Amino acid sequence: MKKFAIIGFGGLGKLHFINLLKIQEKRGDIALTAICNSDLSAITKTTQLNIASASLDDIDFSVYNLYTDYKEMIDKEQLDFVFVTLPSHLHAEVCVYCLEHGLDVYTEKPMAITLKQCESMIAAAEKNNKKLMVGQCLRFSEEYIYIKELIENNTYGKVVKAEFSRKSPIPGWSFENWMLDEQKSGGCIVDMHIHDVDVMVWLFGTPRDFSVLCSHNMASYESAFALYEYDGFGVSIIGDWGIPSSYKFKSYYAVTFENAYVECINGCVTLYTNEEKKEITFSGENYLYREEVEFLEGVVDGKPFKTADIYSVYETMKLIFAEKEKRR
Ligand SMILES: NC(=O)c1ccc[n+]([C@@H]2O[C@H](COP(=O)([O-])OP(=O)(O)OC[C@H]3O[C@@H](n4cnc5c(N)ncnc54)[C@H](O)[C@@H]3O)[C@@H](O)[C@H]2O)c1
Structure with missing residues (x-):
């Protein structure tokens, strides 16, 4: 045991x-x-x-x-x-x-x-x-694994562009508010934006260049707007945890392939091709x-x-x- x-x-x-x-x-x-x-x-x-x-x-x-x-x-x-x-x-x-x-x-x-x-x-x-x-954890999430498989199997051709975003009310629930202390959490980039950056690196590898803009309103470095350059395509990622507390957390991605467009809104994935629009269903198994x-x-x-x-x-x-x- x-x-x-x-x-x-x-x-x-x-x-x-x-x-x-x-x-x-x-x-x-x-x-x-x-x-x-x-x-x-x-x-x-x-x-x-x-x-x-x-x-x-x-x-x-x-x-x-x-x-x-x-x-x-x-x-x-x-x-x-x-x-x-x-x-x-x-x-x-x-x-x-x-x-x-x-x-x-x-x-x-x-x-x-x-x-x-x-x-x-x-x-x-x-x-x-x-x-x-x-x-x-997103590497274990079915809607992200779906994109990885489309890429690996070359199902709809090459990736042409991709965007990811993650938006949260300001994180006020942590122990002694450690999340809002950049010295403890690293701020939005290190704590939340990292989820989408990790998915991007897992899917596409390290980009050859990038730029990132941050804004500060309610917390330090609360949002990141980033652009990444790969051979033949670009990726954008927005990470924002500076939204008033009545807002409900949202995650999003959209990946354009040569022959398809896949969009995911809060875990619900839709595949668009010239022939069809299809909702993709998953087992729903908890990614953690x-x-x-x-x-x-x-x-x-x-x-x-x-x-x-x-x-x-x-x-x-x-x-x-x-x-x-x-x-x-
Ligand atoms: N995978 C995800 O989607 C996800 C989501 C949220 C948080 N996280 C990560 O999980 C980690 C924990 O975040 P959380 O939201 O649970 O934070 P939290 O503030 O809710 O919990 C932290 C806990 O650690 C305890 N603690 C603090 N100092 C301690 C010490 N020295 N010894 C023992 N216990 C101590 C606190 O009492 C508290 O219960 C962070 O690294 C965070 O980034 C991951």
């Missing part, structure tokens, strides 16, 4: 927790034994995020050992791996500590908030021969769940992380920090 813990039990920690209980029941060879969160009283509370919320009704937390200090937890528990779902500025420090102490690590995106921190995490994984996975399954198959069954290996995520991080340098 492999034992594991969750470190950071806010919005994302709870979303992963709900899925992990299901996977644990299905697999029968993993056991969540401990949870670490700076505020123990917040563990049982439901957290509402822009993308979802996790209901914790009917959960018996007395079966878990609860900690506020992750180092104490690692000392006392015989853990095999951890899920790190902490504020982003803590990812590097905690992941490196866990890797150095012989644990495999899943961490939420962004990998870290500086490139140097990302490099320290990869170095710790390599040195200790441990696995590290970063939850760049798929990501957790890949992590567990990696650390328990010894399979490679085929969707989000650490070196491919590092390519995204290089572009993200280059954008921060170049932003205007």
Whole structure:
């Protein structure tokens, strides 16, 4: 039986927790034994995020050992791996500590908030021969996998242009408002715009050039308008988390191929060709769940992380920090 813990039990920690209980029941060879969160009283509370919320009704937390200090937890528990779902500025420090102490690590995106921190995490994984996975979750999302397959199979010819966007009310739900502190979250570019940048790099590779404009109204660097140049086509990405709080989160993409146009509005995908307009349906499987399954198959069954290996995520991080340098 492999034992594991969750470190950071806010919005994302709870979303992963709900899925992990299901996977644990299905697999029968993993056991969540401990949870670490700076505020123990917040563990049982439901957290509402822009993308979802996790209901914790009917959960018996007395079966878990609860900690506020992750180092104490690692000392006392015989853990095999951890899920790190902490504020982003803590990812590097905690992941490196866990890797150095012989644990495999899943961490939420962004990998870290500086490139140097990302490099320290990869170095710790390599040195200790441990696995590290970063939850760049859109790679596991069926509507994005659909586009990847169209490209790989050359179904409708080459890509001619693509646009992506992600718009959110200002993120006011995080612990002590860490998301709005650029020193802790990296701002909109590193926290939210990264989702679409990662998808772009996963689909098309690193662009040969780019430009990015940021605006500031309610928060620092709250929106990014970016253009990327590839051989033969261009990509635009808008990431905006500076919208008043009554707004409901929206995600969008549109990819034009030589012989088709595919549009996705909030997960609903439509394919347009000269012959037909077709709604594309998917299984609806939760993308965080798929990501957790890949992590567990990696650390328990010894399979490679085929969707989000650490070196491919590092390519995204290089572009993200280059954008921060170049932003205007
Ligand atoms: N994949 C996605 O779509 C997605 C969406 C939202 C957030 N995220 C990422 O998930 C991570 C967590 O974000 P969140 O929204 O859950 O934040 P959050 O503020 O809701 O939760 C963070 C939790 O960490 C705890 N914490 C803070 N410092 C700690 C410490 N030193 N030791 C132990 N616990 C500590 C807090 O008490 C809080 O419960 C971030 O990196 C964020 O970028 C990913």
